[in-house]
Amino acid sequence: MVEMANLTGSFVSPSADATVSPQLFAPAGLVASILDGFTIWKGLLTFLVAAVIYDQFKYHYLKGAIVGPMYKIPFMGPFLQSVNPKFTEYKAKWDSGELSCVSVFHKFVVIASTRDMSRKIFNSPTYVKPCVVDAAHKLLGKTNWVFLDGKAHVDYRKGLNGLFTRQALAMYLPRAEEVFNSYNQRFLEKSAATNYTPTPWMSEFRELMCALSCRTFVGYYITDEGVQKIADDYYLITAALELVNFPIILPYTKTWYGKKAADMVLMEFTKCAAKSKARMAAGGEISCIMDAWVKAQLDSAAYREKIEKGIQVDSSEKPSQVLREFSDYEIAQTIFTFLFASQDATSAASTWLFQLMADRPEILDKVREENLNIRNGDRTLPATMDMLDNMPYTRAVVKETLRYRPPVIMVPYLVKKDFPISETVTVSKGSMIIPSVWPACHDEEAYPNADSFDPDRWITGTAEQQTKNWLVFGTGPHYCLGQTYAQLSLMSMIGKASMVMDWEHTPTPESEDIKVFATIFPQDDCLLTFRPRA
Numbered sequence: 425m426v427e428m429a430n431l432t433g434s435f436v437s438p439s440a441d442a443t444v445s446p447q448l449f450a451p452a453g454l455v456a457s458i459l460d461g462f463t464i465w466k467g468l469l470t471f472l473v474a475a476v477i478y479d480q481f482k483y484h485y486l487k488g489a490i491v492g493p494m495y496k497i498p499f500m501g502p503f504l505q506s507v508n509p510k511f512t513e514y515k516a517k518w519d520s521g522e523l524s525c526v527s528v529f530h531k532f533v534v535i536a537s538t539r540d541m542s543r544k545i546f547n548s549p550t551y552v553k554p555c556v557v558d559a560a561h562k563l564l565g566k567t568n569w570v571f572l573d574g575k576a577h578v579d580y581r582k583g584l585n586g587l588f589t590r591q592a593l594a595m596y597l598p599r600a601e602e603v604f605n606s607y608n609q610r611f612l613e614k615s616a617a618t619n620y621t622p623t624p625w626m627s628e629f630r631e632l633m634c635a636l637s638c639r640t641f642v643g644y645y646i647t648d649e650g651v652q653k654i655a656d657d658y659y660l661i662t663a664a665l666e667l668v669n670f671p672i673i674l675p676y677t678k679t680w681y682g683k684k685a686a687d688m689v690l691m692e693f694t695k696c697a698a699k700s701k702a703r704m705a706a707g708g709e710i711s712c713i714m715d716a717w718v719k720a721q722l723d724s725a726a727y728r729e730k731i732e733k734g735i736q737v738d739s740s741e742k743p744s745q746v747l748r749e750f751s752d753y754e755i756a757q758t759i760f761t762f763l764f765a766s767q768d769a770t771s772a773a774s775t776w777l778f779q780l781m782a783d784r785p786e787i788l789d790k791v792r793e794e795n796l797n798i799r800n801g802d803r804t805l806p807a808t809m810d811m812l813d814n815m816p817y818t819r820a821v822v823k824e825t826l827r828y829r830p831p832v833i834m835v836p837y838l839v840k841k842d843f844p845i846s847e848t849v850t851v852s853k854g855s856m857i858i859p860s861v862w863p864a865c866h867d868e869e870a871y872p873n874a875d876s877f878d879p880d881r882w883i884t885g886t887a888e889q890q891t892k893n894w895l896v897f898g899t900g901p902h903y904c905l906g907q908t909y910a911q912l913s914l915m916s917m918i919g920k921a922s923m924v925m926d927w928e929h930t931p932t933p934e935s936e937d938i939k940v941f942a943t944i945f946p947q948d949d950c951l952l953t954f955r956p957r958a
């Protein structure tokens with residue numbers, strides 16, 4: 425022992441020797457009393473306490489006059505709640521005030537409940553930009569166009585608008601018809617195979633919508649197996665889209681599986697882009713959205729070439745948007761954003777639509793009658809754009825479904841500079857700010873008896889005039905690019921189904937309860953049975 429003590433004293437720097445150092449730097453008074461018993465554990469504890477206090481102070485500073493809990497669960501906040509969000513919890517937030525807040529890990533989140541606050545956020549591109557959810561950057565790629573902001577976003581979007589005009593949509597309708605025919609048949613077979621036992625149908629609708637998107641977006645450049653694989657794996661992508669995720673992708677977590685599935689879809693779509701380019705260059709007809717975009721790029725290239733060569737071009741030949749050429753991968757990335765934006769929302773809308781129709785046979789009868797009349801009694805006729813234009817009741821049913829159960833209840837935005845949203849509240853840069861859709865759609869002033877499903881409010885009532893409350897597809901520079909397409913698809917789907925099938929919903933105590941899975945679904949996943957119509 426003596427030898428040890430000597431060793432320490434003679435060969436090691438005195439300041440590194442725990443028994444020597446306090447004497448060398450002998451402090452006095454309060455500091456002395458603190459350092460006297462200083463150990464690594466006390467150091468860590470002090471750091472932790474300081475961090476907790478800082479976290480609480482920061483939360484209070486950001487919260488200001490916004491309604492929210494007095495204290496934050498240290499660091500993580502209500503993270504566990506946000507992993508499995510409940511509709512009732514969102515509703516409680518909306519009811520708590522026009523602006524309420526929550527802080528999860530490093531994210532400070534402000535939720536706007538009223539129509540006017542929500543509109544203000546949607547329409548303030550100087551202060552906010554969409555942030556989708558944290559995981560979306562990882563799944564879609566940071567360079568994705570949906571993350572562009574300001575002029576860059578407006579310019580990019582202009583080049584896509586032409587893909588969603590009425591004229592363009594009419595060209596994709598045959599793809600939709602084929603998908604509806606095939607899935608109606610599958611629904612009938614599945615119900616027959618289970619001997620008409622009521623079965624949860626939500627995942628069937630998700631699959632149907634995925635197939636519809638794939639066929640409309642990339643036509644037959646993808647095989648049936650490819651579509652099936654995307655449909656099977658897509659829920660992994662949805663599952664990765666929690667409002668707040670763990671900041672890095674850890675193996676075997678939801679974000680990891682989601683990223684793998686997203687990469688697979690991107691790879692499939694990249695192959696489709698190469699095929700579409702070859703076919704369109706050979707003068708093929710436009711059969712899907714990808715073709716339409718590739719054709720617009722080819723037309724732009726031809727126009728540019730003529731201009732470069734000094735050839736006179738009549739102004740009527742100038743494309744409405746002169747596009748640059750996009751790589752196969754860029755095309756795939758953009759088409760993937762359409763799938764990403766549409767899949768959950770259209771799946772939710774179709775699930776509710778079938779449930780609501782089954783529960784209200786008198787409304788389904790009217791849809792059926794309108795569809796039969798427009799087809800002059802021939803149930804097999806495919807829907808055309810003209811027919812869809814002349815189905816006011818079916819349109820009203822779709823709009824009322826979207827109002828009554830708006831698929832996207834909130835849209836996350838990121839505050840990019842301190843945002844003075846009201847006289848008393850400035851939301852700090854870096855916060856997440858979320859305009860809400862649900863409360864505007866259930867506003868009694870705009871939609872009397874808002875909690876009842878009443879398609880007639882769109883025909884004889886005043887619903888059509890409540891444009892300020894119609895936030896189902898957002899508003900402002902990022903409003904939904906696919907809104908007309910989505911509504912026409914839903915009209916076409918329910919019309920066709922009403923021609924060939926009868927279906928029955930088995931209500932459970934949870935049928936009207938709302939499950940949040942990126943968008944909203946009936947809590948019991950909608951128990952249905954389908955039978956052929958004689």
Ligand code: HEM
Nearest residue numbers: 762765766769770773832897898899902903904905906910
């Ligand atoms: C019922 C179905 C749908 C609903 C309820 C819905 C709703 C929304 C909402 C709320 C937004 C955010 C708008 C904003 O921030 O102001 C949005 C954005 C978007 N939606 Fe949809 N959507 C639907 C279907 C579709 C479909 C079928 C497509 C594509 C074919 C699509 C493409 C997009 C795109 C690309 C954006 C981002 C636009 C941008 O940032 O400029 N959506 N949608």
